[in-house]
Amino acid sequence: AQKVTQAQTEISVVEKEDVTLDCVYETRDTTYYLFWYKQPPSGELVFLIRRNSFDEQNEISGRYSWNFQKSTSSFNFTITASQVVDSAVYFCALSEEAAGNKLTFGGGTRVLVKP
């Protein structure tokens, strides 16, 4: 069965600090997809990134970067030079090839960036 664990429930940082969110997943499928979503106070889930299981290349997008390591079943997310607008709940999610578009979410990590 698929499972996603986000061990950090809440992280508080001061603006301009870097913050790394951990995500560990479990799956028996060899083909799967990993995602990160952001949920600001408004409630709408905002798509950030998708990675395929066969593409372990790390990715950087502006202040965001992702580190995918199949050997440790981890897909960590780093926000560099955090800003107050980064305050939100961040969810890691997994989708198995055999399960269509079903997303299994982790419990989420609340990030609070203080000015």
Next chain:
Amino acid sequence: KAGVTQTPRYLIKTRGQQVTLSCSPISGHRSVSWYQQTPGQGLQFLFEYFSETQRNKGNFPGRFSGRQFSNSRSEMNVSTLELGDSALYLCASSLARAEQYFGPGTRLTVT
């Protein structure tokens, strides 16, 4: 391109009633999925529809049902509402096999 829209945004119902929520996907998206979000259980998958067929279903009782129309719009229905059904219901749309884009959600309160 317009995003995913959900109606209504807020709803208050009484135990035992039924409710229908609506979701309009992004134009061209044929897959629509529904999720329930509660403080206790987090985000849980309800079901996915693709080309009017239910492709996958989560572990929810039969009181939760859905359907998809030929224009890809989707509805979900909850019958015999219980207090525990109070939640944010999120709809997401995607192309056949791609990232999902979520709507703003419908916040259901059951009293």
